[in-house]
Amino acid sequence: MNLEELQDRILKKFDEARKDCDRSIVFWYDEDGQFSEFIDKLDLGDIKIWRLMPNNNFATKYLLESVDKESDYLIYADFKRPANEDNWLLDIELYSDQFSTDKVSLIMSDLGIKDLSLKDIVGKTVKFFDNNKMVDRLKSYNIEEYNEDDLVCGMISSLCDMKILDFEGSIKNLIKAGFDEENNQYYKNLSELFDLGLFWNRVKKEFGYIDDNPTLKGLFMTIAISSLSNEVSFALPEKLKKYVSQKPSSCAVFINHWMSHYDDYENLQKLLIELEEELDLDSIVKKADIDTYITAETFSIFDRSLIRKIIDSLINGEENYDDYLGAINKRKSLYWYRRYKNIYEALYFAIQIYIEKKKLQMGFGALDAKEMIERYTNEYYKIDYCYRKFILNYDDVDNPDLFVDLKENVDNIYDNWYLKSITPCWNNSMLNESSEFLIDGVRLQENFYKDETAKVLAKNDRDKIIVIISDALRYDVAVELKELLNMDTKGSADITYMLGVVPSITKMGMSALLPHNIIDINDDGLVFVDDIDSSSTENRDKILKMNYKNSAAINYEDFMGMTREEGRQFIKSNRVIYIYHNAIDAIGDKAITESKVFVACDEALQELKKAIERLNNLSVTNVIITSDHGFIYKRKKMDESDKIEVGSEYKINKRYVLTNERFDMPGVFSINVRFLKDKPQVLVPKNIGIFKAAGSGTNYVHGGSSLQEVVIPLLRYKNLKISKEEAITKANIVLTTQNKKITNNTFTLTFFQVDRIDDEEKVVPNTFKIYMEDLDTGEVISNVNTIVADKKSQNYDERVFKIRFTLKSGNYDKTKNYYLIIEDDSRVLDKVPFKINLGITNDFDLI
Numbered sequence: 134m135n136l137e138e139l140q141d142r143i144l145k146k147f148d149e150a151r152k153d154c155d156r157s158i159v160f161w162y163d164e165d166g167q168f169s170e171f172i173d174k175l176d177l178g179d180i181k182i183w184r185l186m187p188n189n190n191f192a193t194k195y196l197l198e199s200v201d202k203e204s205d206y207l208i209y210a211d212f213k214r215p216a217n218e219d220n221w222l223l224d225i226e227l228y229s230d231q232f233s234t235d236k237v238s239l240i241m242s243d244l245g246i247k248d249l250s251l252k253d254i255v256g257k258t259v260k261f262f263d264n265n266k267m268v269d270r271l272k273s274y275n276i277e278e279y280n281e282d283d284l285v286c287g288m289i290s291s292l293c294d295m296k297i298l299d300f301e302g303s304i305k306n307l308i309k310a311g312f313d314e315e316n317n318q319y320y321k322n323l324s325e326l327f328d329l330g331l332f333w334n335r336v337k338k339e340f341g342y343i344d345d346n347p348t349l350k351g352l353f354m355t356i357a358i359s360s361l362s363n364e365v366s367f368a369l370p371e372k373l374k375k376y377v378s379q380k381p382s383s384c385a386v387f388i389n390h391w392m393s394h395y396d397d398y399e400n401l402q403k404l405l406i407e408l409e410e411e412l413d414l415d416s417i418v419k420k421a422d423i424d425t426y427i428t429a430e431t432f433s434i435f436d437r438s439l440i441r442k443i444i445d446s447l448i449n450g451e452e453n454y455d456d457y458l459g460a461i462n463k464r465k466s467l468y469w470y471r472r473y474k475n476i477y478e479a480l481y482f483a484i485q486i487y488i489e490k491k492k493l494q495m496g497f498g499a500l501d502a503k504e505m506i507e508r509y510t511n512e513y514y515k516i517d518y519c520y521r522k523f524i525l526n527y528d529d530v531d532n533p534d535l536f537v538d539l540k541e542n543v544d545n546i547y548d549n550w551y552l553k554s555i556t557p558c559w560n561n562s563m564l565n566e567s568s569e570f571l572i573d574g575v576r577l578q579e580n581f582y583k584d585e586t587a588k589v590l591a592k593n594d595r596d597k598i599i600v601i602i603s604d605a606l607r608y609d610v611a612v613e614l615k616e617l618l619n620m621d622t623k624g625s626a627d628i629t630y631m632l633g634v635v636p637s638i639t640k641m642g643m644s645a646l647l648p649h650n651i652i653d654i655n656d657d658g659l660v661f662v663d664d665i666d667s668s669s670t671e672n673r674d675k676i677l678k679m680n681y682k683n684s685a686a687i688n689y690e691d692f693m694g695m696t697r698e699e700g701r702q703f704i705k706s707n708r709v710i711y712i713y714h715n716a717i718d719a720i721g722d723k724a725i726t727e728s729k730v731f732v733a734c735d736e737a738l739q740e741l742k743k744a745i746e747r748l749n750n751l752s753v754t755n756v757i758i759t760s761d762h763g764f765i766y767k768r769k770k771m772d773e774s775d776k777i778e779v780g781s782e783y784k785i786n787k788r789y790v791l792t793n794e795r796f797d798m799p800g801v802f803s804i805n806v807r808f809l810k811d812k813p814q815v816l817v818p819k820n821i822g823i824f825k826a827a828g829s830g831t832n833y834v835h836g837g838s839s840l841q842e843v844v845i846p847l848l849r850y851k852n853l854k855i856s857k858e859e860a861i862t863k864a865n866i867v868l869t870t871q872n873k874k875i876t877n878n879t880f881t882l883t884f885f886q887v888d889r890i891d892d893e894e895k896v897v898p899n900t901f902k903i904y905m906e907d908l909d910t911g912e913v914i915s916n917v918n919t920i921v922a923d924k925k926s927q928n929y930d931e932r933v934f935k936i937r938f939t940l941k942s943g944n945y946d947k948t949k950n951y952y953l954i955i956e957d958d959s960r961v962l963d964k965v966p967f968k969i970n971l972g973i974t975n976d977f978d979l980i
Contacts, residue, residue, distance in 0.1 A: 136171055146242070146733060147180060147205060150230040157205045158197060158229040160222075166211035172469065177207065185210040190221035197225060197546070207232070214249070244272070246279045254284060257328040264326055267291045274298040285335050292322040300339065304352075305391055309400045312350035320349065340387070341380030341942070357408055359384035360431045363879070363939060367425040370417060380942040382878040388431055389916035389939070392468040393902075402472065409434050427460055428937065430467040439464065440476055440535070448538050454488050463920050465920040479526035479536065481938060482519040482690075483543050489516050490546055502562040502572045510608065510630050510842045513555060514600070517841060518609040520547045524768060525731045546767040550768065556839045560802060560819045565836065569807040570635050570838065578633045578845050579645040579652070579808040582680075585757060585847075586648070586709055590681060597708045599756045601689075601744055602646060603737060604639060605718035605835065606760035610734045611846030613759065614741055618850055618890035622745055623860040626850045627893070633762055633843040635804055636789035636815050636836045639718060642761025642845070645808055646711075647673060648680035653810040656783075656790070668715055677709060684709035689740065693747060704751050716740055721764060724830035730766050749852050756855060758848040764835040765821055765842060771831045775822035777801060785826040788836030790816040791801045804838065863899040864888045864922040868953065868965055875951075875969045878940045882953070886922045886932035898923035899957050905940065905967070906954050912939050914951065945969040 150157035157180075163169065172182060175539045181204050183191055197206060208222075208229075217223055231247070233239065235898070237255045240246075240262045246255070256714075261267055270291040276283050276298065286300040293303035303319075310317040314324075323332050333347045342355045358376035362369055363385040369377070378384060391401050409415070409432045418426065418438045429435045443457045461477050464470050470477060500508065523543055527536055566572055576584060589598040606614075611628060618626040634645045640660045644652050644667045653661045660667050662676050670686050677684035685707045692712050697705060704710070716737035721730035741758060748756055777800055783790050795803050795814050800822065803814045816825070817837045835842045853860055884903075888896045899922045905915035916939045924932045945951070950966040 136174055139168065139171055139234070140175055140177070142234075143175065143177060143181075143207060146230060146232045147207075151205075156203060158208065158225065159206070159232050160208045160210070160226055160229055161232040162210050162212070162214040162216075163234065164213045169211045172209050174936045175207075177812070180207055182207045182209060185222075187212065194222060195224065207773075211645070226935060238726040244268075244279065248279060248281075249460070251279060251281060251284055253680075254281065254331065257331065258288060258326070261288055261292070261326045267326060274314060279841065285331055288327060289323070289332060289335065292317045292327055300335070301387055301390060304336070304339075305386070305397075307349055308353050308404065312348070312353070314349060315539055317349065336398055337554040339380070340384055343378070353404065354408065356384040356387055357405060357431060358412075360388040360427065364429040364431065364937075365421070365426045367421040373417075379972060382939050383592075383942040384551050385431075385939045386914075386916050386941045392430070393917045398468075405432055408432075409470065427463050428467065430469060433469045433472065435720030436464060436467075436469045436473050440480065443480055444535065444539050447483065448542060452487070452491065454484050454491075454527065455568065457484050459893065466921050473530075475526045475529040479523050479530060482526065483539060485519045486516060486523065486546055488807065489519070490550060494971055497558045500558070500562060502559070502566040503574065505562050505845065506572065506575060506630070506840070509555075509559075509844060512699050513709065513840070514609045514612065514844075516547070516551050517607065520551075520767075521731045525735065528728075528732075540768075540889060544767065548767050548769045548821075552765065552839070552841075556820050560817075560838055560839050563632070564802060568803075569805045569812075570632070570843075571807065572632060576629075576631045576847075578631045579643065579649075581631065581646045582648040583849075589755070590592075590708065591674045592879065597704070597710070597753065598753070599712065599743065599753055600646075601705075601712045601714055601756065601758045602643065603717070603741060603758060603760055604713075604715040605721060605738065605762060605764050606758070606846060607717075607734075607841060608844045608846050610717070610737065611758065611848050612758070613847055614738050616892040617738055617742055618745060619895055620861065620897040621742065623749060623854075623856060624745065624850050624852045625895070627892075628846055628848045631759070631845040633845040634790065634808055635806065635817060635838045635843060636786070636829070637762035637842040638786075638789070638836045639761050641808075643667060643673070644715075646759065646761065647676050651810050654813075673713070677711060681709055683707050684711075686711045686713065688712075689714040689744065693744065697750070700751050702748065704748075704753060710874065712744065714744070718766070721766065721833035725792045727766070727830040727833040728768075730764070730833050743759075745850060752852075752854075754852050754854070756850040756852075758846070758850065759847045760845055762835050763842045763844060765837075766833045766834060767821075768832065770825065775820070776825050777818055777822055779816070786836055787823045787826055787831065787834050788817060790824060792816065861897055862888065862894070862896045863957065864890060864896055864924075865899070865962075866901055866920060866922050866955070868955070868963070869933075873965070873967045875940065875967055876971065878942065878971065881935055881937050884920060884926050884934045884936060886934070887928070889927060889932065890923055890925045901962075902954075902956050903936065904954055905938065906952050908952055908964075909949075914943070914945075915939060940969070940971075945971060 146155050147161055165919060172184070175182060183193065183196065183206050185208050193208065220226065225723045231249060233242065236259065237252055238260070240255055241252065255262070271287050274287050274290065274297065276287055283298070287298050289300060289303045289941050290298045292307045295302050295306070307317065307319045310319050314320045323329060336342050336352060336673055338348070340352070340356055342352050354377050356374050358373050359378045359381040362377045363381040383594055392398060414432055414434045418434050424440060424444060426435045439460055443460070446453065446457070458481065461481055464477065521545070527533065527540055530536060571577070586598050586600065589596050608630060615626045615628045618624060630794065634641050644660045644662050647662050647667060649662045649665055655661065663679065665672050665676050667673055667676060670688050674686035677686055683706065685703070687710065689712055714737070717730060717733045720726045720733035745756060779785060779790060779798070791813055793813050800819055801816050802819055803816055806815050812826050821839060823831055823834060866884045867887060868882060869885050889898055890898055900920065901920045902917055903920060904913050904917040906913050918932050918936050922935065926932060946968040947968060951969050953965040953967055954961060955963040
């Protein structure tokens with residue numbers, strides 16, 4: 134470096150120093166004195182030069198602080214800077230700047246590193262600073278004032294391809310890149326451009342990982358097993374204890390934070406599953422009580438073990454149902470739940486079926502028909518609902534073999550106990566009530582137009598009525614639809630029922646819902662409404678218009694395919710609109726697809742919700758959703774004993790025989806078809822059996838007189854004409870713990886769900902993320918907990934959540950506030966200040 138270059142560098146240093154103060158003092162320790170001869174030749178303008186010597190410290194101090202307190206000074210020394218404890222001028226240096234001409238000092242100057250104690254670290258990692266890409270990335274982190282931790286973590290972050298300074302993220306990237314360190318690009322970066330000793334020391338500081346020959350796999354095993362030790366209450370065997378670090382809390386927080394990144398969870402899942410197999414954790418966990426690991430989430434073995442134990446208990450006839458449901462509920466907010474969600478959901482609904490069976494262990498009793506149908510629409514339908522949900526989730530389980538015995542039990546309960554008990558009870562009560570399948574005080578399906586549509590038309594000349602008729606929309610599905618509409622649209626829905634016609638088939642039910650004077654059936658089985666064949670949508674449109682000219686019938690697909698303007702004109706032109714929807718029966722009525730009928734039910738729910746939203750957007754106020762008939766579906770194969778044989782002279786259908794004759798035969802009863810012109814007889818099985826007939830499958834059937842087939846939903850929906858956000862209230866939680874001082878790395882806080890979930894009040898579930906944060910640094914210092922506020926109970930105690938938190942190991946300022954952050958998926962709801970006073974920084978004795 135020549136004199137001119139040296140002079141320019143010194144002047145540039147003073148220009149930088151003057152940005153912060155009026156007077157600048159710059160110290161230059163030229164350790165080898167190689168620039169000593171240049172000092173007297175420097176032309177620095179108004180900047181004065183003072184030679185510092187080992188014996189003039191006092192004179193220098195006196196000059197700068199007493200004699201001349203205004204001038205800028207370059208303090209030059211041709212010897213090594215003394216250690217802080219021997220440095221008489223340390224107090225001046227602390228508010229001054231440093232100049233140096235060695236490579237390390239130039240690097241520090243370029244980065245603005247003022248802390249001279251970092252010179253050794255920079256010296257060990259000079260190769261890093263020779264790489265412009267890495268240096269540029271380090272600079273992009275915008276570190277305001279370098280300390281050792283920021284410098285080391287910044288360099289590691291840069292070498293591990295992090296967009297921000299993030300040590301946790303760097304370790305994640307290293308682990309994801311593989312345990313083969315020779316082929317791990319990030320580890321090669323550390324080895325070639327950094328100092329591995331510095332790296333492993335930083336790892337030790339963060340995670341407590343100590344090993345004479347540290348490896349990435351050893352680090353991951355230590356983090357995972359230490360996290361495990363932090364969340365279980367059973368004693369770990371010796372083969373695992375050796376992996377537990379002195380900072381299990383930090384390890385647990387690291388695993389939790391990785392788990393919280395849903396876009397990156399598959400890598401972690403794969404690593405944890407491989408590790409639990411390698412360590413044979415299954416043999417350890419299967420010996421432990423459920424209570425000792427019920428909230429542990431590091432490894433999936435806890436979920437699999439819990440699932441096995443619940444299944445075995447149910448199969449063995451144990452009835453600890455509340456315990457099983459409580460355990461499932463605790464897993465709901467944990468990491469592995471989403472992987473096993475279908476299994477947990479199937480278990481939940483299986484348990485509910487067991488509970489209903491226990492509640493009804495005395496049978497369905499000697500109820501009259503009115504009591505039976507009231508009980509069904511308030512209670513019994515839930516068994517159909519739970520069975521439907523059980524099968525839906527069972528079909529999506531990756532390993533159905535796990536469920537073979539339980540599914541057989543559930544099928545037997547649903548078929549042999551429920552359907553084969555409730556159906557004859559119901560039919561016998563109806564026989565006692567009326568030969569025409571009537572119940573006093575219960576509205577009839579064939580009176581729908583008169584009871585609902587005509588009343589709207591008679592009210593004034595403006596109001597409209599939109600009727601959506603969904604083929605085979607069973608009552609339990611309609612109840613679920615009511616809840617869905619209340620919780621996910623801006624309107625309000627309620628539900629009641631009608632007694633459907635028998636035979637409970639499409640052509641009869643659809644005709645019954647139309648305006649009519651006479652309904653008749655010809656020899657070909659076609660049903661006529663006032664002499665018009667009612668089988669097509671076009672003819673149903675004619676029938677509606679015959680009764681009221683501003684009426685229309687349309688298929689769901691055609692209605693949903695309209696443009697907004699077409700839809701607006703269609704609604705404007707008609708006061709009565711029937712929309713025909715067919716998602717369930719279209720699948721169930723075919724043998725090849727009947728096994729998917731419950732999937733079709735779910736699809737129907739979403740399609741009907743879309744129709745409602747479309748009608749809302751078209752400013753429709755009142756909508757009715759109903760059905761032509763319900764159905765029976767069960768997975769258990771039909772027993773031969775349930776198949777009824779009748780003479781070949783009759784036209785036989787699976788669940789009914791229509792005839793003009795009346796006769797008696799075992800297992801069958803005869804009903805006068807009350808709504809048809811000549812009131813023929815319909816023969817239906819007293820139970821859930823079928824008539825022997827050619828045709829499609831036998832698992833999905835309708836046409837008979839069971840509650841599942843003839844209870845017709847009548848769902849009324851009213852558009853509240855406000856925004857969805859105004860209509861719906863998300864459940865909220867509050868912190869109820871009074872003590873705001875944390876004295877341990879692990880602590881428990883209590884939260885309360887303020888509002889119970891209620892579809893009619895439009896209070897919907899909400900999911901919260903809760904964690905501790907240092908607001909000064911933006912660092913999340915604890916695990917991130919999830920609370921799913923979905924409790925429906927009116928009992929306050931059942932809406933309480935006790936949540937365990939784990940703090941990262943570290944030094945916390947006991948005088949400052951750290952904050953508990955409560956947020957949902959849209960915003961931060963609360964920031965609660967806490968004081969942290971751990972007393973110790975090593976949490977080894979807490980495990």
